[in-house]
Amino acid sequence: MNSTHPSGDATTLTMTAGTKVLVWAVLGAAGVGLGLALPWLLQNAASWPIPYFNVLEAVGSIESPFMVAGRPAVLGLVGLAFAFFITHEAATLVITDGAISVTEGDDTRIIERSQVGGVYAKGGKVRIESPEGRVLFHDDVEGGRVAIAAAFRRHGYPWESVEQASKEVTQ
Structure with a gap:
């Protein structure tokens, strides 16, 4: 959602x-x-x-x-x-321009915007990586691929996907 x-x-x-x-x-x-x-x-x-x-x-x-x-x-x-x-235990992500709050069960952690190098879908899951390639988050997120991509892009996160690359090539 x-x-x-x-x-x-x-x-x-x-x-x-x-x-x-x-x-x-x-x-x-x-x-x-x-x-x-x-x-x-x-x-x-x-x-x-x-x-x-x-x-x-x-x-x-x-x-x-x-x-x-x-x-x-x-x-x-x-x-x-x-x-x-x-x-x-299903993950809840609250995305703002400055940080991503990840809540899984009773645990919540904050991923600062400066820590995010890339966000993409991998195998039906969302993966957030640091600029060095360290995995910050890799789990299922509800909402569908299009809505998830739009949410990250809306807040300025670097969403990386095949769909985005093919659109940029055709433009």
């Missing part, structure tokens, strides 16, 4: 509430689905050389009402725990 603060001097790139809800819903549903499919999966995996398979098979074969409801509930909670971790 790309939004500008009311003061107009900062741009925030962060995971939207809708994306967070989608991650929670998908991972929670995947956990519940795995809990429902576990007995079937274990029956079909009986021929695989899995260590301690007898224990897994025993757990999967219990058909008491508590286990039938408990497996999906517990695995749904495990899915929600993974979703919480993913959404909590």
